[in-house]
Each structure stands twice: as structure tokens, then as C-alpha cells.
Amino acid sequence: MKLLKLVPDNTNIQFLRWRVPFYIVSMLLIAASWGLVLSKGLNLGVDFIGGQMIRVTFERSAEAPVAELRQQVGKLGYGEPVIQRFGKPNEISIRMKLPEGAESDASLSDKMARTITAEIRKNHADARIDGVDSVSGKVSKELGWDAFKALGFASIAVAAYIWLRFEWQFGVGALFALVHDVSLTLGMFALTGMEFDLNIVAALLTLIGYSLNDTIVVYDRIRENMKKFRRMPMPELLDLSVNETLARTIVTSVSLLITLVALLLLGPDVIFGFTAAITLGIFVGTYSSVYMAAPILIWLKVNPNSFVPTETALEKQERLARERA
Amino acid sequence: MLDFPRWKVIWLWFVTIVCVAAAIPSLASMAGLSWPSSLPEPKVNLGLDLAGGSHILLEADPAQVRRQRIEGMEESVRNKLKQESKPIRIGDISNRDGALTFIVADATQVDAAREAILPLTNGAGLTGQRDWDINVSDGNRFVLTPTEAGINQAVTQAMDTAVEVVRKRIDALGTKEPTIIRSGPTRIVVQVPGLQDPQALKNLLGQTAKLEFKLVDTTALPSDVAQGIAPPGSEIVPFANPAEGGGVPAIAVKRLGGIRGDQLTNAQQTNNQQTNEPVVNITFNTEGGAKFAKLTTQNVGKQFAIILDGKVLSAPVINEPILGGSAIISGRFTTESANQLAISLRSGALPVDLKVVEERTVGPDLGADSIRKGMIAMGVGTLALIVFILVTYGRFGVYANVAVILNVLMIIGIMGVIGTTLTLPGIAGFVLTIGAAVDANVLINERIREERHRGRKVVQAVELGYSEASRAIFDANITNVIAAVLMFAFGSGPIKGFAVVLIIGVMTSVFTAVTLTRMWVAQWLRRARPTEIAL
Numbered sequence: 113m114k115l116l117k118l119v120p121d122n123t124n125i126q127f128l129r130w131r132v133p134f135y136i137v138s139m140l141l142i143a144a145s146w147g148l149v150l151s152k153g154l155n156l157g158v159d160f161i162g163g164q165m166i167r168v169t170f171e172r173s174a175e176a177p178v179a180e181l182r183q184q185v186g187k188l189g190y191g192e193p194v195i196q197r198f199g200k201p202n203e204i205s206i207r208m209k210l211p212e213g214a215e216s217d218a219s220l221s222d223k224m225a226r227t228i229t230a231e232i233r234k235n236h237a238d239a240r241i242d243g244v245d246s247v248s249g250k251v252s253k254e255l256g257w258d259a260f261k262a263l264g265f266a267s268i269a270v271a272a273y274i275w276l277r278f279e280w281q282f283g284v285g286a287l288f289a290l291v292h293d294v295s296l297t298l299g300m301f302a303l304t305g306m307e308f309d310l311n312i313v314a315a316l317l318t319l320i321g322y323s324l325n326d327t328i329v330v331y332d333r334i335r336e337n338m339k340k341f342r343r344m345p346m347p348e349l350l351d352l353s354v355n356e357t358l359a360r361t362i363v364t365s366v367s368l369l370i371t372l373v374a375l376l377l378l379g380p381d382v383i384f385g386f387t388a389a390i391t392l393g394i395f396v397g398t399y400s401s402v403y404m405a406a407p408i409l410i411w412l413k414v415n416p417n418s419f420v421p422t423e424t425a426l427e428k429q430e431r432l433a434r435e436r437a
Numbered sequence: 438m439l440d441f442p443r444w445k446v447i448w449l450w451f452v453t454i455v456c457v458a459a460a461i462p463s464l465a466s467m468a469g470l471s472w473p474s475s476l477p478e479p480k481v482n483l484g485l486d487l488a489g490g491s492h493i494l495l496e497a498d499p500a501q502v503r504r505q506r507i508e509g510m511e512e513s514v515r516n517k518l519k520q521e522s523k524p525i526r527i528g529d530i531s532n533r534d535g536a537l538t539f540i541v542a543d544a545t546q547v548d549a550a551r552e553a554i555l556p557l558t559n560g561a562g563l564t565g566q567r568d569w570d571i572n573v574s575d576g577n578r579f580v581l582t583p584t585e586a587g588i589n590q591a592v593t594q595a596m597d598t599a600v601e602v603v604r605k606r607i608d609a610l611g612t613k614e615p616t617i618i619r620s621g622p623t624r625i626v627v628q629v630p631g632l633q634d635p636q637a638l639k640n641l642l643g644q645t646a647k648l649e650f651k652l653v654d655t656t657a658l659p660s661d662v663a664q665g666i667a668p669p670g671s672e673i674v675p676f677a678n679p680a681e682g683g684g685v686p687a688i689a690v691k692r693l694g695g696i697r698g699d700q701l702t703n704a705q706q707t708n709n710q711q712t713n714e715p716v717v718n719i720t721f722n723t724e725g726g727a728k729f730a731k732l733t734t735q736n737v738g739k740q741f742a743i744i745l746d747g748k749v750l751s752a753p754v755i756n757e758p759i760l761g762g763s764a765i766i767s768g769r770f771t772t773e774s775a776n777q778l779a780i781s782l783r784s785g786a787l788p789v790d791l792k793v794v795e796e797r798t799v800g801p802d803l804g805a806d807s808i809r810k811g812m813i814a815m816g817v818g819t820l821a822l823i824v825f826i827l828v829t830y831g832r833f834g835v836y837a838n839v840a841v842i843l844n845v846l847m848i849i850g851i852m853g854v855i856g857t858t859l860t861l862p863g864i865a866g867f868v869l870t871i872g873a874a875v876d877a878n879v880l881i882n883e884r885i886r887e888e889r890h891r892g893r894k895v896v897q898a899v900e901l902g903y904s905e906a907s908r909a910i911f912d913a914n915i916t917n918v919i920a921a922v923l924m925f926a927f928g929s930g931p932i933k934g935f936a937v938v939l940i941i942g943v944m945t946s947v948f949t950a951v952t953l954t955r956m957w958v959a960q961w962l963r964r965a966r967p968t969e970i971a972l
Binding site for chain 2: 115116117118121122167219221222226240241242243244245246247248250251254255258259261262265266267269270273274277310311313314315317318320321322324325328329332333336356357359360363364366367368370371372373374375377378379380381382383386390429
């Protein structure tokens with residue numbers, strides 16, 4: 113059987129030749145992402161800012177009557193609703209601030225939910241209420257802080273481990289790649305205005321997981337080659353390492369994309385934003401392993417001598433082969 | 438490296454089969470098959486975001502517990518000092534500003550008062566810690582401040598009772614499979630799966646059901662009451678339903694001398710025989726009945742207020758002593774609200790108010806739809822992945838594929854045994870784990886390809902492929918575990934769900950993608966002794 117080979121053997125692409133322009137572009141993208149996040153802001157869900165979200169599907173309509181709903185819900189006296197498509201065109205989420213005094217009297221937010229759903233049901237016979245989320249301001253602050261802590265501590269601990277296993281420069285590089293990935297994803301969320309909630313944080317964590325996995329694979333090969341070719345200049349050595357792992361990078365990425373595209377096209381609408389974030393992360397993560405994590409080793413001047421050339425299994429085989437000969 | 442002794446082979450298969458077998462009940466339930474109840478049932482529960490249902494987070498206010506304790510202390514101190522062989526008179530009592538202060542009228546009795554109060558301030562526990570600090574200033578002014586330890590213990594006790602009360606009320610509603618757990622020092626999580634209306638539940642949990650009977654202070658001027666000014670020793674309490682007060686929004690009641698309606702044996706919703714209005718019929722226990730009889734006997738002809746959670750339900754005149762140990766509470770109820778009050782009273786009052794601070798409800802239609810679509814997508818995705826790996830790696834691809842499938846089954850099996858819940862973020866963890874498992878095999882197979890390309894013999898290439906790739910696989914998985922453990926420690930609900938699946942998945946994916954495939958490859962190499970491999 114003829115097997116599929118996505119990447120020919122012995123590629124010799126000079127990835128690192130373009131490291132400076134790529135770095136500049138990446139830096140600009142990171143800056144642009146933060147600019148967007150700070151100026152336009154993330155479309156934070158009720159998980160993080162508190163409030164109430166009602167999800168509605170209009171079962172017999174091709175498209176949800178958004179303008180009509182805005183007017184109908186708006187006149188109930190609870191302020192302007194934020195109405196947004198959720199998955200398909202006939203699925204929407206309506207977000208409201210919690211009414212005045214709801215922090216001390218939870219029945220007020222209940223009453224609001226009932227009033228709004230009754231109004232929708234009255235005007236739209238085919239409306240199906242899919243869910244109601246009410247999160248108080250206090251809880252939402254905690255959820256946001258918990259998510260931030262989890263992300264922050266996990267990132268730092270992971271960088272520390274890589275420092276321990278490799279060299280401090282590798283730890284910095286991995287952390288840098290990680291910041292790059294998270295920034296760009298946040299930038300995409302700010303740009304598209306997709307809702308950012310706790311589930312998206314889980315997607316962000318998945319993305320970080322993939323990206324780190326990629327970074328470690330490239331770093332592992334760099335470490336191996338640094339022991340093997342002690343006099344090779346760093347740019348050349350990095351290129352060699354990236355090329356040697358290229359087939360693996362492509363095959364793994366394609367494998368992941370196959371599953372993700374299936375989820376994206378056929379999966380439930382609730383996880384669309386979530387899957388989209390991970391899919392984007394595959395590209396961003398793969399890119400960052402090559403162009404963020406690797407070149408930084410040149411600039412941080414990794415010392416090839418820092419890896420004591422202990423005998424690897426490979427070298428042992430070679431030595432034994434020599435001895436036999 | 439490629440040497441697998443028989444005991445190791447048996448052991449590896451044993452672990453695999455046990456974990457996979459544990460997944461059977463979960464798979465059966467996902468496929469909609471019934472599972473015989475006589476067999477053990479370690480099933481993965483689907484989270485509310487997938488299966489539909491309600492999640493309600495209730496929170497108590499510790500400040501309220503503090504307030505209640507100080508009020509309770511006031512009553513105890515009054516009674517205690519009154520009962521002394523030589524009663525000690527006190528005055529200028531205040532329970533504001535987080536402490537109880539009072540003045541002992543006769544300065545020579547200060548030491549006697551301290552002696553008398555001391556037993557009231559000891560901790561209930563064996564720690565020897567004091568629940569209250571006693572300070573005497575200006576010679577005869579007592580200041581009793583609850584200690585933090587005492588308050589914390591009181592909060593813990595109140596929450597323990599609250600969980601019990603919540604459970605009783607939920608059971609009384611006939612709610613199916615509720616989950617009720619303490620979360621942190623002052624919170625309770627209530628989860629109710631499936632097609633159930635959370636409204637009734639929330640109404641019920643929001644009701645503290647603290648029932649009191651207090652005498653109406655008829656000396657209060659209506660104009661003062663309207664302005665919220667109460668005569669000394671009385672307080673203004675609003676009507677639950679203004680119509681009950683005949684247009685007056687509130688009423689003045691005497692702070693002391695009333696009784697609490699917590700000593701009940703039963704409470705039922707019935708209809709008033711004359712007016713056919715829904716009412717609640719309560720039955721006191723012996724002690725409560727005696728107290729109620731005493732109150733009504735001593736106050737015939739006077740008006741008393743029935744107060745629920747700080748609001749007056751009704752204020753009838755006591756026409757005759759009520760000695761039978763039961764009473765009827767009216768208060769312009771609907772059948773539903775009367776029934777709800779009856780349940781609340783039966784299950785006991787909550788020791789502290791609970792507020793809903795977070796609520797999530799997912800409609801069951803959405804849940805079912807999500808699961809179905811999710812299953813289809815996963816199925817199609819996995820199938821496509823299997824084909825891709827097969828055409829890329831041939832025989833080695835078969836091993837990798839079997840490993841991935843076993844990996845999924847093992848994760849489900851382990852999750853079922855330890856009783857975790859699969860949520861949407863959990864699925865993300867699943868996807869990441871499967872990705873990592875596929876990647877492990879890709880790393881190994883690419884390395885074998887590479888080594889073959891460098892001209893190594895088959896066995897050597899395979900051996901090197903596994904040993905050299907293992908390093909990166911090891912590092913990558915350790916990183917994931919570190920991240921997952923920290924996420925579990927610091928994250929909230931959804932992030933925890935992600936972390937749990939990730940931790941399980943890392944273990945199973947290394948086991949299946951590295952250990953099991955190596956065993957299969959080794960067995961094949963020994964059996965077939967190929968000199969050339971297609972890779």
C-alpha cells in the first residue's frame with residue numbers, strides 16, 4: 113500500500129531566514145490585538161460582568177426577528193437589551209443588566225426573566241426558551257478572577273518546568289509564545305465581537321495546551337541537535353530542527369483540524385465559538401512554535417555547552433555499532 | 438525496549454480491559470439503552486450544559502448570623518440575670534455595632550453579673566476557645582463582642598442546617614436526582630437535571646420561613662407608624678400584602694413577649710371553611726403548643742401579628758385561648774403560595790437567609806440537540822481522523838487508531854468510576870487529550886520514518902523511534918498535568934471540569950499511545966521479523 117506523505121523527506125526550508133520581519137509582524141499583531149481589546153473591548157458574557165442572558169430559538173423562522181425583539185424587550189423598562197446571534201440565524205441570546213436592587217433581592221432578577229420570556233412568548237409563538245443564566249455582580253467578579261488566576265498560575269508553572277527541563281531561555285521562549293497565542297485569540301474575539309465567556313476560557317486553555325505541545329516538540333529537537341552538532345551556528349541549527357520536525361507538525365495539525373472542522377460544521381451551536389477559538393489556535397500555536405519560541409533562543413544567546421552531552425539512546429547504539437565494527 | 442515478558446503483556450491487557458469495561462454503562466446510557474439495575478453502574482453524568490437542567494448557587498450573609506447571635510445573646514442575658522437568686526437589673530441595652538452593650542444598674546453587682554454571664558460565652562466545641570469577649574468599661578458598662586472563631590462556628594452550623602433544610606424542601610417538591618452540596622463557607626450549590634421547572638424550587642429556597650407571633654402595640658400612633666417611628670420596646674413591621682392592613686402599609690409590634698413558630702410537627706395547606714380562602718394549618722409540638730396556649734390565654738381580646746420573614750401576614754384579634762395545639766394562618770394566599778409555605782414550615786426555617794447569586798438553566802431541548810449533534814460531529818471527525826492516520830501510517834496507523842479508540846473508552850470508564858460530570862469544557866479537555874494521543878503516535882512514527890531514512894535496521898529504527906520520541910511526549914504531558922492541576926486548584930466550575938478530563942486523559946493517552954502501541958509493534962516485530970516496513 114502506498115502511504116500518504118504530506119511532507120517530502122529532507123526538506124530544507126530556511127524558516128529562520130525571515131525571523132526578523134516575522135517577529136516584527138507578530139509584535140504588530142500582538143500590539144494590534146491589545147489595542148483592539150482595550151479600545152473595542154471584549155464582548156464579555158454574563159459570566160464575567162454579571163447580568164442575565166436568555167437564549168431563544170425561533171423554531172419556525174429562518175431568522176430571529178432581532179429588531180422587533182429589541183423594541184419589544186426594550187419597552188419593558190429594564191433598559192436596552194444586547195441581542196446577539198448565538199449559533200444559527202434563528203438562535204439568539206438576549207443579555208440584560210440585572211435590575212436595580214437585584215444584589216439584595218434575587219426575586220427581582222427572576223421577575224425580569226419571567227417578564228421578558230412572557231413578552232417573547234406572547235409575540236412569537238415559535239419561540240423556544242433554551243436557557244436563562246443569571247449571575248450576580250459578586251459571583252461574576254469571582255469567576256473572572258478565578259479564571260485569571262488559573263490561566264496565570266498555569267502559564268508561569270509551565271514556563272518554570274520548561275526552564276527546569278531545558279534552559280531559562282527556553283522557558284522565556286515558551287512563555288512568549290504563550291502570550292502571543294493568547295493575545296491573538298483575544299484580539300480575534302475583540303474584532304469579531306463573539307461572546308467571551310467561561311467556556312471560551314476553557315478553549316483558550318486547550319489552545320495553550322496545543323501550542324505548548326508544539327513548542328516542546330520543537331525544543332526537544334533543538335536540544336537534541338545542540339548536543340549532536342555542537343559547532344553549528346544557532347540559526348542553522350534551529351532551521352534543521354524545525355525541518356526535521358516539520359512532517360510531524362503538519363500531520364498532527366491536519367489530524368486536529370480534521371476533528372475540529374467536523375465539530376465546527378456538524379457540532380452543536382453552543383460550542384461554535386469555542387471550537388472556532390481552538391481551530392484558530394492550531395494555526396496560531398503552530399506558527400508561534402516556529403517563529404516566536406525558536407528565534408528568541410538566538411537573541412537570548414542559548415549556550416550549546418549548557419547541555420552536557422550525556423549519551424542518548426541513539427548515541428549508545430552508534431557507539432555499540434562502532435565497537436562491534 | 439521491545440522486550441515484553443508475558444506478565445507485562447497480561448498486566449497491560451488487564452488494565453486496559455478493566456478501564457474499557459467500566460465505560461460500558463456510560464455508553465449504554467448515551468445510546469439510550471436501559472441498564473439493568475442489578476449490575477453496578479459507574480456512569481458518566483452529563484453536565485447541565487449538555488443534558489439540560491438548572492444550577493442554582495445560594496449564598497448566606499455571615500453578617501446576618503452575627504446579628505442573630507447578638508440578638509439571641511440579648512435574650513439569654515436578660516433571662517439569665519433575671520433568674521439570678523438576687524436578680525440583677527440592667528439597662529441601656531443596645532445590640533447595634535456588632536456587639537451587645539448594657540449597663541448594670543447597681544455597680545456592686547458587676548462581678549456577680551460577670552459570673553452569671555460567663556457560662557453563656559463559652560464555646561460549644563472542645564477547643565476551649567471563647568465564643569464571646571467580655572469587656573467592662575466605665576465601671577459598669579458591659580460590652581459583649583462575638584469572637585471570629587465563634588462566628589465562624591455559628592456560620593458553619595447554620596450552613597449545615599441550611600443544607601438539610603434545603604434538601605428536605607427539594608425532596609418535598611418531588612424533584613428528581615437533585616445535587617445539593619456546600620460550596621465554600623457560605624454557599625450551597627443546588628443542581629437539578631432535566632425537564633423541571635426551577636421556578637417553584639427557587640421560590641421555595643428563597644423563603645427563610647421564619648414564623649413569629651408578636652403582640653401588636655396598639656399605643657403606637659398611626660402617624661408615627663407611617664413614618665416608621667416605633668414606640669420604645671416596639672418595632673415597625675410591614676405587611677406582606679398592604680390590603681391586609683386595610684390600607685396601612687405597616688404595623689407596630691412589641692419586640693419581646695412573642696413566640697417563634699418553629700416548634701411544629703406539621704403544616705398543611707387547607708381551605709378556610711367559611712371563605713374558602715387558601716390557608717395553612719399548623720400543628721405545634723407539645724412545647725410549642727404550650728407556649729402558644731400561654732400566649733393566647735394571657736392576651737385574649739388583644740391583637741397579635743403573624744409574621745413571616747419580617748413581614749406581617751395577618752394581624753387577627755385573639756378571641757379565645759387556643760389550647761388545641763394547632764392554628765390556622767391566613768394571609769391572602771393563593772393555593773400555590775399556601776402550599777409552598779406549608780412545605781417551608783414543615784421542613785423547618787432556614788437558620789439564615791439564602792440568596793440566589795447565580796442561576797443557570799438550560800432547556801432540555803437544547804441539551805438533547807447538543808448531545809445528538811455533538812455525537813454526530815465526534816463520530817464523523819473521529820472516522821475521518823482514523824482514515825487519515827491509516828493512509829498516512831499503514832500498519833502503524835492501525836495501532837495508533839486502536840490506541841486512540843481505547844483511549845477514549847478508558848477516559849469514559851475512569852470518569853464513570855470516579856463519578857465525574859462531563860460538561861462542555863470537559864469535551865474541550867477530551868479534544869485536547871485525543872489530539873495529544875494522536876500527536877504521540879505521529880511523533881513516534883515520524884521518528885521511525887526518520888531513522889529508517891538514515892539507514893537503520895527495522896528493529897533499531899522502531900526502538901529509537903520510541904525512545905527518542907518519548908522524551909518530547911513526556912515533557913509535553915508533564916506540562917499539561919502541571920497546568921491541569923493548577924487549573925483545578927484555582928479555576929471555577931467549567932475550568933475545573935476541563936482540568937479533570939485533562940488529568941485523566943494525559944494518563945490514559947500516554948498509556949495507550951506509547952505503552953500499548955509499543956507492545957503491539959514489538960509483538961508484530963517478533964512474530965513477522967520484517968526486514969522492511971511500510972512507513
